Amino acid sequence: MNFLEKITGSDMTKEMKGFEARAKVLPAEYQIAWKDITSHLWIQADFTGRNLMPILESALELLEVTSADGQSVEEVLGEDIEDFCKALVGDEGTKTYRDKWREQLNKNVARKLGGLK
Template identity: 30%
Template sequence: MRIHDIIQGKKEWRAHAARVKALPQDYQIVYKEIQKYFFKVGPVELTEGTGLLSGIVDLFEEGAASGKGVLDVTGKDVAAFCDELIKDSKTYADLIQEAVEQEANKTMKKDKKK
């Protein structure tokens, strides 16, 4: 990764953070919880720019502009909202599981050859 890419990434993240800070307080709280959830669950796309998170901010900005409460936008079960957003996404847990399965398959093949 070039230094220019790092600087550009930081600029994009700062602009994203400024958008979050401009949201109403209840939206900010829920956004931060969603962000924590995604960092814990680890959808792979999360590290590729701010696409998923930026989309959530877009949605929240629209909800706030129309006068909706944040739970009117996400529903009362915010974790289910998050899970729905990433249901078709590959997570780091998936990648680890695949690596473990591949290693187990290699070991089983070696054992069969003996």
């Protein structure tokens, strides 16, 4: 990956397109699960989302292997995909990008209000 790819994120775009192409060959229920997994995991991303790429890769590999074995999505991921995603990223005590932005906003407001006294 060169500097320009890293700055623009084009390397991640290529990687995500590759993931999507691999997901398209999965059975329909697995494709739906993949879309749910990606939507639940992106809220755990940092600003660029680079921290999620290995996790997304592993999740897709899990779906590919288990679909080849003929297992159902529920057998693999459980009843709640959101809980699966939380366990996957270790949600205990982790902050989403929204939490980080909220914390930064609160600090800025407190600093501004503290400076007005």
